[in-house]
Amino acid sequence: MKLLKDICNGITNLANLNKPEQEITALVFDSRKVVPGSLFFAVRGTLADGHLFIDQAIAAGAVAVVCEEIPQGKNADTVFIKVKDASEALGFAAANFYDHPSAKLKLVGVTGTNGKTTVVTLLFKLFRELGYKCGMLSTVENRINNEVIPATHTTPDPIALNQLLYEMVELGCDYAFMEVSSHAIVQHRITGLAFAGALFSNITHDHLDFHKTFDNYLKAKKAFFDGLPVTAFALTNLDDKNGRVMLQNTKATQKTYALKSMADFKAKIIENQFGGLLLNIDNQEVWFKLVGSFNAYNLLAVYGAALLLDQDKEKVLTVMSRLSGAEGRFDYIISPKKVIGIVDYAHTPDAVQNVLSTIKDIRKGNEQVITVIGCGGDRDKTKRPVMASVACEWSDKVILTSDNPRSEEPDQIIRDMEAGITPDQQRKVFAIADRKEAIKAACHLAQPEDIILLAGKGHEKYQEIKGVKYPFDDKQILTEQFKLIN
Ligand SMILES: CC(=O)N[C@H]1[C@@H](OP(=O)(O)OP(=O)(O)OC[C@H]2O[C@@H](n3ccc(=O)[nH]c3=O)[C@H](O)[C@@H]2O)O[C@H](CO)[C@@H](O)[C@@H]1O[C@H](C)C(=O)N[C@@H](C)C(=O)N[C@H](CCC(=O)O)C(=O)O
Numbered sequence: 001m002k003l004l005k006d007i008c009n010g011i012t013n014l015a016n017l018n019k020p021e022q023e024i025t026a027l028v029f030d031s032r033k034v035v036p037g038s039l040f041f042a043v044r045g046t047l048a049d050g051h052l053f054i055d056q057a058i059a060a061g062a063v064a065v066v067c068e069e070i071p072q073g074k075n076a077d078t079v080f081i082k083v084k085d086a087s088e089a090l091g092f093a094a095a096n097f098y099d100h101p102s103a104k105l106k107l108v109g110v111t112g113t114n115g116k117t118t119v120v121t122l123l124f125k126l127f128r129e130l131g132y133k134c135g136m137l138s139t140v141e142n143r144i145n146n147e148v149i150p151a152t153h154t155t156p157d158p159i160a161l162n163q164l165l166y167e168m169v170e171l172g173c174d175y176a177f178m179e180v181s182s183h184a185i186v187q188h189r190i191t192g193l194a195f196a197g198a199l200f201s202n203i204t205h206d207h208l209d210f211h212k213t214f215d216n217y218l219k220a221k222k223a224f225f226d227g228l229p230v231t232a233f234a235l236t237n238l239d240d241k242n243g244r245v246m247l248q249n250t251k252a253t254q255k256t257y258a259l260k261s262m263a264d265f266k267a268k269i270i271e272n273q274f275g276g277l278l279l280n281i282d283n284q285e286v287w288f289k290l291v292g293s294f295n296a297y298n299l300l301a302v303y304g305a306a307l308l309l310d311q312d313k314e315k316v317l318t319v320m321s322r323l324s325g326a327e328g329r330f331d332y333i334i335s336p337k338k339v340i341g342i343v344d345y346a347h348t349p350d351a352v353q354n355v356l357s358t359i360k361d362i363r364k365g366n367e368q369v370i371t372v373i374g375c376g377g378d379r380d381k382t383k384r385p386v387m388a389s390v391a392c393e394w395s396d397k398v399i400l401t402s403d404n405p406r407s408e409e410p411d412q413i414i415r416d417m418e419a420g421i422t423p424d425q426q427r428k429v430f431a432i433a434d435r436k437e438a439i440k441a442a443c444h445l446a447q448p449e450d451i452i453l454l455a456g457k458g459h460e461k462y463q464e465i466k467g468v469k470y471p472f473d474d475k476q477i478l479t480e481q482f483k484l485i486n
């Protein structure tokens, strides 16, 4: 329970606020979730306009409404608060409602097209092992110390987010590590948070359905850095051609990492094998369990952030060398007949290329690489032909299949992917829309020592088809098929 005037601090002129002493039981932006005494936020979304649900919210017990346009002829019992941007106001209000939990611990946000979950998971595991109480908000799961809380989004909505941070503070957390998606930045899910640090991994093709242009996508990422306070650090990857852009207008302390450029934190890959990575990191050679050159960037980012958070270099490297990555990221199993099966969350052209080039780098001889890949429905359509093209370029056989078709027809998504395949490449491509059948076919095609890559679903435990999430687990299916076939 909070007073309206306390929640509205910073979002409206309190002198003009009607009923400032009104008690508010909950903040809500979905009319279907209103409880008596709620403050309802009418947000203009991507599918609907929250203003259309104001009546429904009031009927369900909302006592006040934050909106961009006050509807005509409303009864005087309800307080209406007009703002320029209701989703921005929601960010500030959520932080007020939970008493600014982000300022009571050290909050570090990670943004970028690929690597967020990996970096956040490594940071969480590292700081736990260093003896701290910590929270984590990630695509795979949310964590508060040893407690696991299921995640629905990469970055939760501002109410859920502040509530989770509040619980972290209550449970004594010193640090929180969170993924910051570009959707979250644009939709103000992180507005009102006090960050102690921000990391940028990279930016490549994704989410153009939402941002429309790459430039908008880049601006969204940059906005996160533009909004940091002077007390924060901004750590960016200088090997990414847009890495420096993130620092252009930030007030935070600027820090950099790179494998190829001059930077504050430097590393060099000495060995890259299935067993792990040997890096020379700050003039020290250390083996890590993670595989693939892209993970050298993730590890270096984690190392840099840990040092910027005043941790001891030796201790950090010792603990990091023991850490495994996030679930479903270059997660591999070997069949009795020595077929290697890799489950990876690569769902962008860049990630597919990275994981396949890593496989090429570390395979022993002329083993075949068989890639099973699909593209999400109701998401960026322009990445479909590119992902198929990259898969064909780097694999000996490609099986095009489904990856959460959502409301779309699986065969149409496969046709969109096929548009990126040259006539020459056709001979190595099969299309099997049923993902389980596609995995089975890959297992039948594989000879001993061959490598099967199941791309795109990683940790996901479902296949989303026409609004229903059916249980589906790439790793489990691969394990079963390996027992039966290989
Ligand atoms: C496209 C997108 O990002 N949508 C997110 C957004 O919804 P929206 O504001 O567009 O909602 P809308 O459906 O247009 O409705 C507008 C408003 O009317 C309200 N409403 C609607 C119906 C009703 O009966 N009553 C009512 O009050 C809604 O609650 C909303 O406030 O805000 C919601 C609350 O935060 C999110 O749940 C929702 O995520 C949808 C489900 C989603 O799939 N999002 C994905 C694309 C996403 O966010 N992904 C990113 C990045 C992924 C990654 O790279 O890892 C993530 O952070 O997870």
Ligand SMILES: Nc1ncnc2c1ncn2[C@@H]1O[C@H](COP(=O)(O)OP(=O)(O)OP(=O)(O)O)[C@@H](O)[C@H]1O
Pocket (backbone or CB within 6 Å): 112, 113, 114, 115, 116, 117, 118, 119, 139, 154, 179, 201, 202, 294, 295, 297, 298, 326, 328, 329, 330, 344, 345, 346, 347, 350, 351, 352, 354, 355, 458
């Ligand atoms: N630093 C990196 N650079 C390029 N590709 C990477 C990097 N790290 C991971 N990848 C690839 O991207 C995939 C997704 O990695 P991860 O889950 O860490 O990224 P993410 O940014 O959290 O993705 P999402 O946006 O879906 O949450 C991995 O499975 C791997 O194939």
Ligand SMILES: N[C@H](CCC[C@H](N)C(=O)O)C(=O)O
Pocket (backbone or CB within 6 Å): 139, 154, 347, 375, 376, 377, 379, 403, 404, 456, 457, 460
């Ligand atoms: N979290 C990301 C990746 C999902 C990857 C793939 N499994 C899909 O469903 O498209 C997104 O929302 O774009």
Ligand SMILES: [Mg+2]
Pocket (backbone or CB within 6 Å): 116, 117, 138, 139, 140, 154, 179
């Ligand atoms: Mg993620």
